[in-house]
Amino acid sequence: MEEGGRHVVPHDEAFKKLLQTFFAEFIALFFPELDRLLDHSRTRLLMQELLVDVVGQESRSLDLLVETRYKSLDAFILVHIEPQSYRQSDFHERMFIYFSRLFEKYRKTYPIIIPIAIFSADDVREEQNTLTMTIPEQDILYFHFFKVELRRQDWRRFITSDNPVAAALLAKMGYNKKEEREVRAAYLRMILRLQNNLDEARMALIMSVADLYFKLDMKRDEEILRAISEENPQEGEQIMKLMPAWSRAGYEEGIKEGIEKGIEQGIEQGIEQGFQQGAEKGKETGKTMERKLIIQKFLGKGFSPEQLAETLEIPVDEIRELGKQ
Structure with missing residues (x-):
C-alpha cells in the first residue's frame, strides 16, 4: 500500500487502529496529567486530514486526529497523534509543519492543538521533539510536542x-x-x-x-x-x-510442527474486525470440536467462509458445514 509516496506496512495500519480504538487508554497510560484535563466522553475521531508536507514536497494524511473536550476551558480541542516507526532526521520539522497546517485551518474552531509523536523504532535514542529559531536579541520560535519513546520505557512498570x-x-x-x-x-x-x-x-x-x-x-x-x-x-x-493457533498446532498433544502467522489480505477490513490471527500448519487430529467453535466465532464476527477458508487452509465446504453445526 502506498500513502503519500511512502510504503505503508500492516504495522502502521494495526498501530493506527489500536490508537483509534483505545485513544483514552493511550493518553491515560503515557500522559496521566493530560488525561485528567480531558473529558473522553466527548471524544470523536475526525476524518483523515490531507496536508501538504513542504519538507518532503508531498501530500499525505495525518495518522490520527481526534476532537476531545478540555475540561477547564469547557471547549473542544484537537489532538494529533503521529506514530513513527523508523528514524527520520527531519521528523521534528514535519511535526511543526503538520501543526502549522492544523493551526492555519482550525485556529478559529479549536483553542488548543496538542501534537503527540509515538516512536517505535528498535534502536534506543533520544528523539528530538522541539524546533527552535532564534537570533541573539530574540527568540523567534519555540515548538515542543509530546512524545513517547517505546524502547526507552521500562516494561516492568x-x-x-x-x-x-x-x-x-x-x-x-x-x-x-x-x-x-x-x-x-x-x-x-x-x-x-x-x-x-x-x-x-x-x-x-x-x-x-x-x-x-x-x-x-x-x-x-x-x-x-x-x-x-x-x-x-x-x-x-x-x-x-x-490462542487457538497454539491449540491447533497441537500444544496439548506435544505436536511441535509449528504454525504460520499472517494477517489476511485487505488489511483495513481485517483490522476493523479485530484482525484474524494466524494461519495454522500442523496436525488437528481430535480438534474438530475446537475448530467448529473457532469458525463459528469468526463467522459471527462477519468473516466470510471464503476468507476463513483461505486463512485457515480449510476447504470452504467444510467451513460452511461446521458453521451450520
Missing part, C-alpha cells in the same frame, strides 16, 4: 496494568535478550486479566498488534503455558481459548 495499550505494546518496550521469556509471560498474564473486561474483537486487536512485535517461539510459549496451567489450571485453559 506496566505489567500490573489493566490498560490494553500496555499489553499491546509491551513487546516494543525496553528489555534485553535475557528478559524475553519474562516479558512474554507477563504479556500472557495481562491478556488473561483483560479478557474479563473486553469483547473478542478488541482482544483480537490487542493480540494482533502484540504479535507484530513478539518473535514466535513455540518451545518457549509451551513452557510458559505449562507453568501457568500448573499454577492455575483454569488460567491455562483460558489462554488456550484465546
Whole structure:
C-alpha cells in the first residue's frame, strides 16, 4: 500500500487502529496529567486530514486526529497523534509543519492543538521533539510536542496494568535478550486479566498488534503455558481459548510442527474486525470440536467462509458445514 509516496506496512495500519480504538487508554497510560484535563466522553475521531508536507514536497494524511473536550476551558480541542516507526532526521520539522497546517485551518474552531509523536523504532535514542529559531536579541520560535519513546520505557512498570495499550505494546518496550521469556509471560498474564473486561474483537486487536512485535517461539510459549496451567489450571485453559493457533498446532498433544502467522489480505477490513490471527500448519487430529467453535466465532464476527477458508487452509465446504453445526 502506498500513502503519500511512502510504503505503508500492516504495522502502521494495526498501530493506527489500536490508537483509534483505545485513544483514552493511550493518553491515560503515557500522559496521566493530560488525561485528567480531558473529558473522553466527548471524544470523536475526525476524518483523515490531507496536508501538504513542504519538507518532503508531498501530500499525505495525518495518522490520527481526534476532537476531545478540555475540561477547564469547557471547549473542544484537537489532538494529533503521529506514530513513527523508523528514524527520520527531519521528523521534528514535519511535526511543526503538520501543526502549522492544523493551526492555519482550525485556529478559529479549536483553542488548543496538542501534537503527540509515538516512536517505535528498535534502536534506543533520544528523539528530538522541539524546533527552535532564534537570533541573539530574540527568540523567534519555540515548538515542543509530546512524545513517547517505546524502547526507552521500562516494561516492568506496566505489567500490573489493566490498560490494553500496555499489553499491546509491551513487546516494543525496553528489555534485553535475557528478559524475553519474562516479558512474554507477563504479556500472557495481562491478556488473561483483560479478557474479563473486553469483547473478542478488541482482544483480537490487542493480540494482533502484540504479535507484530513478539518473535514466535513455540518451545518457549509451551513452557510458559505449562507453568501457568500448573499454577492455575483454569488460567491455562483460558489462554488456550484465546490462542487457538497454539491449540491447533497441537500444544496439548506435544505436536511441535509449528504454525504460520499472517494477517489476511485487505488489511483495513481485517483490522476493523479485530484482525484474524494466524494461519495454522500442523496436525488437528481430535480438534474438530475446537475448530467448529473457532469458525463459528469468526463467522459471527462477519468473516466470510471464503476468507476463513483461505486463512485457515480449510476447504470452504467444510467451513460452511461446521458453521451450520
